[in-house]
Amino acid sequence: MLVLEDVNASYGSVVALWGVSIRVGEGEMVGLIGANGAGKTTVLSTIAGVLRPARGTITFGGESIVGESPEDIVRKGIALVPEGRRIFPGLTVEENLRLGAATRSDRLGIQQGIDEMYQRFPILGERLHSSAGTLSGGEQQQLAIARALMCRPKLLMLDEPSLGLAPKLVGDVFDLVAELQDTGVTILLVEQNVAKTLQIVDRAYLMRTGRIVAEGPAYELREAVDIKSAYLGAE
Amino acid sequence: MEWADFAELLIAAVSLGSIYALMALGLVLVFGILRLINFAYGEFIMIGGYAMWWLQRLEFGIPWGFVALFAVVVAIVTALALERVAFRQVRASHGPPINLLLTSFACSAVLQSLVMVLISPRSKGILYPPLVSADLTLGPLRIAAFDIMAIIVGGISLVGLTILLRKTFLGICLRAAADDFTMTRLLGVQADRVIAAAFAISGALAGISSVLYFARIGLVRPDTGLGPVIIAFFATVVGGIESLAGAVVGGFLLGFLTIGLQVVLPTSLLAYRDAFTFLIVIIVLLFRPQGLVPGRHIREVR
Numbered sequence: 001m002l003v004l005e006d007v008n009a010s011y012g013s014v015v016a017l018w019g020v021s022i023r024v025g026e027g028e029m030v031g032l033i034g035a036n037g038a039g040k041t042t043v044l045s046t047i048a049g050v051l052r053p054a055r056g057t058i059t060f061g062g063e064s065i066v067g068e069s070p071e072d073i074v075r076k077g078i079a080l081v082p083e084g085r086r087i088f089p090g091l092t093v094e095e096n097l098r099l100g101a102a103t104r105s106d107r108l109g110i111q112q113g114i115d116e117m118y119q120r121f122p123i124l125g126e127r128l129h130s131s132a133g134t135l136s137g138g139e140q141q142q143l144a145i146a147r148a149l150m151c152r153p154k155l156l157m158l159d160e161p162s163l164g165l166a167p168k169l170v171g172d173v174f175d176l177v178a179e180l181q182d183t184g185v186t187i188l189l190v191e192q193n194v195a196k197t198l199q200i201v202d203r204a205y206l207m208r209t210g211r212i213v214a215e216g217p218a219y220e221l222r223e224a225v226d227i228k229s230a231y232l233g234a235e
Numbered sequence: 236m237e238w239a240d241f242a243e244l245l246i247a248a249v250s251l252g253s254i255y256a257l258m259a260l261g262l263v264l265v266f267g268i269l270r271l272i273n274f275a276y277g278e279f280i281m282i283g284g285y286a287m288w289w290l291q292r293l294e295f296g297i298p299w300g301f302v303a304l305f306a307v308v309v310a311i312v313t314a315l316a317l318e319r320v321a322f323r324q325v326r327a328s329h330g331p332p333i334n335l336l337l338t339s340f341a342c343s344a345v346l347q348s349l350v351m352v353l354i355s356p357r358s359k360g361i362l363y364p365p366l367v368s369a370d371l372t373l374g375p376l377r378i379a380a381f382d383i384m385a386i387i388v389g390g391i392s393l394v395g396l397t398i399l400l401r402k403t404f405l406g407i408c409l410r411a412a413a414d415d416f417t418m419t420r421l422l423g424v425q426a427d428r429v430i431a432a433a434f435a436i437s438g439a440l441a442g443i444s445s446v447l448y449f450a451r452i453g454l455v456r457p458d459t460g461l462g463p464v465i466i467a468f469f470a471t472v473v474g475g476i477e478s479l480a481g482a483v484v485g486g487f488l489l490g491f492l493t494i495g496l497q498v499v500l501p502t503s504l505l506a507y508r509d510a511f512t513f514l515i516v517i518i519v520l521l522f523r524p525q526g527l528v529p530g531r532h533i534r535e536v537r
Contacts, residue, residue: 082418
């Protein structure tokens with residue numbers, strides 16, 4: 001469904017991605033793991049259209065999405081839950097969700113979607129008229145995911161959903177992401193928490209300093225010794 | 236001072252404050268989303284004035300409501316044109332933010348020059364219906380009909396803007412864009428449309444302000460825009476640039492200061508009233524640089 005071939009990307013003159021190739025099949029949950037600064041967020045930013053690759057191709061459902069604006073890429077069916085959640089603190093929970101459905105025009109469907117989110121995330125239903133800035137970290141994470149789901153994406157990309165959350169909530173988030181796969185959404189999960197990620201994903205790519213250094217089915221990577229060295233930066 | 240005098244002054248202050256608040260709102264709306272102080276904003280007001288003059292000159296006896304509406308429409312069109320022709324290209328070039336600020340100065344100069352060349356460098360007069368200069372008597376109070384008008388227009392505009400921002404989908408998009416513009420785009424909201432909408436509303440507020448502003452001075456010149464944009468800028472900054480409420484508070488503060496100083500200053504210093512007004516603003520900023528109304532939350536750093 002999503003194919004990156006030999007992608008280079010840079011921030012100004014600093015090259016952040018070198019020859020990155022990733023494939024995500026329909027219905028799969030693929031992990032992108034690595035230490036801080038490995039380039040994982042850069043990969044998501046490039047797919048989402050925030051960054052333009054200097055080289056390489058990105059195709060989604062067979063068509064190239066290189067050079068498309070972020071707004072158009074969302075319309076094609078790719079939703080991003082960015083690092084740090086980035087919910088809108090000045091808007092209420094409900095308004096955040098409505099904005100998630102910005103690409104849709106079916107009012108009835110949107111309302112149904114919102115009601116579904118309240119069922120799936122009861123805490124959001126309780127606080128629907130509260131300002132989103134008053135939510136706790138874990139609640140904001142749920143809101144960010146619910147908001148991304150509102151556009152009924154084909155591919156959901158999550159950037160470090162467990163970052164900054166208390167240990168108990170970390171477990172909850174991973175359970176939540178694992179459940180999402182059952183609804184038929186294809187998931188690309190970026191995470192620093194290697195152990196938990198490898199428990200729920202089908203396949204994973206390991207990144208270090210802008211390159212893919214290992215890939216394979218989750219059970220294979222779990223065995224590999226390389227994970228630790230790549231993660232901790234030891235050679 | 237008798238209470239009647241005080242009441243009259245209060246009404247005058249609220250009236251002036253309403254006009255200044257409208258001006259400040261138009262400026263801060265674009266700032267919230269683009270982080271840009273649009274210094275061409277004064278020219279929207281100036282062009283609103285010229286629009287009124289032009290329509291009156293064209294056709295004598297047009298109902299005045301129509302003239303006012305025309306001013307608002309022309310201001311909106313000017314704002315949208317500027318966004319499309321100037322600001323959008325500069326945004327697309329992904330240069331440093333200061334380019335947008337310089338563009339606004341350039342647009343301001345261009346608009347003034349256009350008016351000077353196409354119309355005239357000399358002042359033009361704008362006619363207002365006699366009702367505007369009338370006084371009403373309410374017991375011991377003498378109130379200018381214009382002040383009542385300004386307060387009502389200001390109030391309706393404020394309510395209208397609040398409804399737009401809180402109850403419509405466009406309003407949600409605008410508020411979200413002010414919180415986190417990139418994230419709004421990542422949800423599929425078209426950046427260009429949001430910005431155009433912000434400029435259009437800014438133009439509308441400028442147009443309404445111009446109708447009220449020129450009632451007080453009756454003349455428009457190519458450089459008339461400078462006064463309003465400075466007032467709007469100061470009102471925004473002292474009120475708190477992070478919030479619309481701040482702009483309103485700042486506008487009313489400047490209105491009250493202006494009227495208050497008019498009364499308090501000795502005659503010899505009256506000519507320096509504006510200097511004193513802005514001096515007080517500077518003092519406020521020394522103690523509270525973020526403005527009087529605090530921003531609600533930490534914003535995305537751009």
